[in-house]
Amino acid sequence: MKLNIMVGWKKWIQNLLVIGIFYVISSVLYTLFSTLYTRNRFPLLAKLFYFPNYWEVLNEVSATEPPKQSLVFQKPRILEENKVIEFPAVVEPTKEIQLHNKQSGRIRKIYVEEGSIVKEGQILLEIDDELLRLESERLRLSAQVSESNAAIALEKWKLAEKQVDVKLREIDKKTEWIELAEKEWNISKDLKEKKIILWKQGFVSLSEIEKLKQEEQSKETQYKNLIRDRENLLSGMNLELDTEDLGFEERLKIWRKKNTSLEKSEYELAQSHLKIIKNQIKSNEQLLSETKLRAPKSGKILKIQIKEGELTTQSPVMLLMEKGELSAGFQIGESDLSYFTPGKEILFLPSLDQLPAIRGKLDQVGGFLDPRSHSIGIKVKLEIKNNDILPGMFGLVQVKLPDTIEKVIIPLSSLHGNETSGFYVNAKGKEGEITKRYIQFKPYLLNELEILSGLSSEDEVETSLAL
Structure with missing residues (x-):
């Protein structure tokens, strides 16, 4: 009986030792490799496993506990740049040609597809010419x-x-x-x-x-x-x-x-009849040549609006983008018209994040003012170097102004919070008090943020833990 009790106590002590060793190892690993964001996201784990050195005080900043004074703070980076105004824009062809087939009939063959690059004079489609x-x-x-x-x-x-x-x-x-x-x-x-x-x-x-x-x-x-x-x-x-x-x-x-005179008239009549038939042959040859629709200019096929076997109508059968050139079209207010001069360089930011920014030059300013919206149409010719940009894509057009503004830039690592509770930074004021500042921002570079509101250039922002 006593032997069984001793064996039970021994197993219980062994289990406690294993749990203790596992807890110590987990605490060491969590203390060494956990980040400030992880500790803020999971405060319970930080209380259980995070143990700094004996001369440090826990510098955890959480949603319920104010930050301690052991954090490193520095002022944001201030950049002075030209003021930029942005306009929503849509990608559209610089020159769009509507292709109509002169000869009516049933489509026998379509030789191109949407998105095909064509050369001037290339056959695009052919109409049945049996008759x-x-x-x-x-x-x-x-x-x-x-x-x-x-x-x-x-x-x-x-x-x-x-x-x-x-x-x-x-x-x-x-x-x-x-x-x-x-x-x-x-x-x-x-x-x-x-x-x-x-x-x-x-x-x-x-x-x-x-x-x-x-x-x-x-x-x-x-x-x-x-x-x-x-x-x-x-x-x-x-x-x-x-x-x-x-x-x-x-x-x-x-x-x-x-x-x-009678015989001469018969000969002249026969000659006239022969001439009429030759003219009819030329006209018929012209009609035969018109059964093949050819590209009037080099470019890219945007859309095919008919299928093989269908009858042609008065509507265009294809849309051709001349030379494959694209522009960004947008509307501006009449007060901004003075900023747009011919040849002005403009930056287009596609809505897809993975696509790079595209430079362009002002190509066309609308000739009239919309009486309802008091806006003017602008077209910017884009300098496209790849085929990822397609007509109909949305984006933003950035236009630099001669006026300059100051931009407040902070590191991405200083950002805390999420979309649900809001994003904030730990900031130190002029009197040394540390507060949590909710901010509005937008990406600036790969690891930096541009502050839109909530932080000034005089504030200091937490950057990293002190070593």
């Missing part, structure tokens, strides 16, 4: 037929001119024959009359008179036949002349022109 190609083939065949008709009409015209020359020669021959036949007829008539006188005197027989009459009738018939043949030739010819003092060659040209 235009069929029309082009029809016009090509019509042109061949018209060329053949024009060639035939030309041959007919030249042949008509030759026929005019032939008819004129025949008319000349007929005229000569008529004159000869008329002379022979007159001679035969005179001879008959003389023979009749001799017949009456009894010197010529009646049979000879009859024979002369038959010859005269034959000559007359021949003469009249030649007259009729010439009239037939002249019936298809226009030989009227206004002047009789023209030479034969001039009259021949005029006769040729007058008597081939």
